[in-house]
Amino acid sequence: MKIQATRKQYIPTWVNADILEELWKVNHSFYVESWVGEPRIGWFAYDIPDVRTGFHTADMYLKEIDGKLTVGFINGRHRTRWLLSKSLNFLPVGLEDSHFEKACEIGLAVARVLGHEEIEL
Numbered sequence: 567m568k569i570q571a572t573r574k575q576y577i578p579t580w581v582n583a584d585i586l587e588e589l590w591k592v593n594h595s596f597y598v599e600s601w602v603g604e605p606r607i608g609w610f611a612y613d614i615p616d617v618r619t620g621f622h623t624a625d626m627y628l629k630e631i632d633g634k635l636t637v638g639f640i641n642g643r644h645r646t647r648w649l650l651s652k653s654l655n656f657l658p659v660g661l662e663d664s665h666f667e668k669a670c671e672i673g674l675a676v677a678r679v680l681g682h683e684e685i686e687l
Contacts, residue, residue, distance in 0.1 A: 567687060568620040569658045569679045570611055572641065576625040576660025578679035583650055583657055585674045589628075590646075592636035598647040605687075609645045621685055623660040628668055635672065649687075658685060 569578045590597055611620030624642020628635060639646070642659070649657040658679050661669060669675035 579661040
């Protein structure tokens with residue numbers, strides 16, 4: 567399934583699931599511990615009813631809380647938790663250019679998603 571941005575400035579990026587989890591736990595007010603049930607319809611693109619053709623990435627950013635680096639979300643906390651529940655090593659999120667370099671430095675970002683890359687869910 568094609569990986570698609572939800573907002574133009576949040577470019578789909580492959581991130582390390584383990585590092586994402588650790589950074590996210592720092593931010594207790596945004597942390598979603600678990601997801602139960604099916605994914606929401608709006609997380610996907612459809613060509614025809616009930617046929618998923620694309621996955622819409624969450625919009626994520628880096629920030630500091632009490633001197634500790636963490637992640638926050640414009641939207642997509644629950645879809646990110648759902649992806650993490652799939653035990654993927656790397657998952658796609660949307661990340662602005664201004665946060666990409668730092669995300670790479672700390673091992674969170676692995677690479678930008680290329681146009682031909684897909685995710686199987």
